[in-house]
Amino acid sequence: MSMNASAPSQAVQDHYPEGFSWCYGCGRFNPSGLHLKTRWDGDETVTVYRPRPEHIAVPGFVYGGLIASVIDCHSMGTAALYHYRRQGHRLGDAAPVPRFVTASLKVDYLRPTPLGPELVVRGRVVEAGERKVVVHSDLYAAGELRARGEVVAVLAPPAMTV
Numbered sequence: 001m002s003m004n005a006s007a008p009s010q011a012v013q014d015h016y017p018e019g020f021s022w023c024y025g026c027g028r029f030n031p032s033g034l035h036l037k038t039r040w041d042g043d044e045t046v047t048v049y050r051p052r053p054e055h056i057a058v059p060g061f062v063y064g065g066l067i068a069s070v071i072d073c074h075s076m077g078t079a080a081l082y083h084y085r086r087q088g089h090r091l092g093d094a095a096p097v098p099r100f101v102t103a104s105l106k107v108d109y110l111r112p113t114p115l116g117p118e119l120v121v122r123g124r125v126v127e128a129g130e131r132k133v134v135v136h137s138d139l140y141a142a143g144e145l146r147a148r149g150e151v152v153a154v155l156a157p158p159a160m161t162v
Contacts, residue, residue: 010091011037012077012084020099020156025073036070038077038123045081045123047074051115062113062141070121071107071137071149076100078123079133079153086128100133101160104152113139113146131155 013026021029026036038047057063079100089095120140127134139147
């Protein structure tokens with residue numbers, strides 16, 4: 001697996017409908033958000049993020065809640081990219097990108113994550129149905145696996161798709 005996170009493909013978050021672009025983790029319209037970007041990188045997806053000084057747990061280490069948020073938003077982006085591709089679309093098509101929400105989030109923290117290096121999250125779909133996608137995401141810092149997540153993503157319910 002390549003740790004080179006420079007992916008030339010477009011980010012799915014740049015194609016979310018306006019009403020779904022306010023998420024703290026990945027919303028392009030949230031001025032206080034993280035502005036996470038998820039892209040295809042071969043058969044996997046990748047998100048790269050450098051934590052800010054306020055994302056501290058204890059001096060020198062990243063807060064676990066931030067790690068969970070990054071894995072969560074990355075996995076929702078992965079589910080959207082996978083579902084969209086499976087429907088025969090590519091980012092930039094006229095068809096709207098589907099929006100997924102979290103049904104389940106499980107994070108295993110394998111070792112402390114240092115504050116400073118970029119976080120690189122790589123995801124892959126391990127199960128997919130019509131409305132549900134299960135994503136495994138691995139989070140790396142300084143080239144080492146730090147956390148692993150399993151996320152169940154479901155298509156956003158109609159009440160959320162204004």
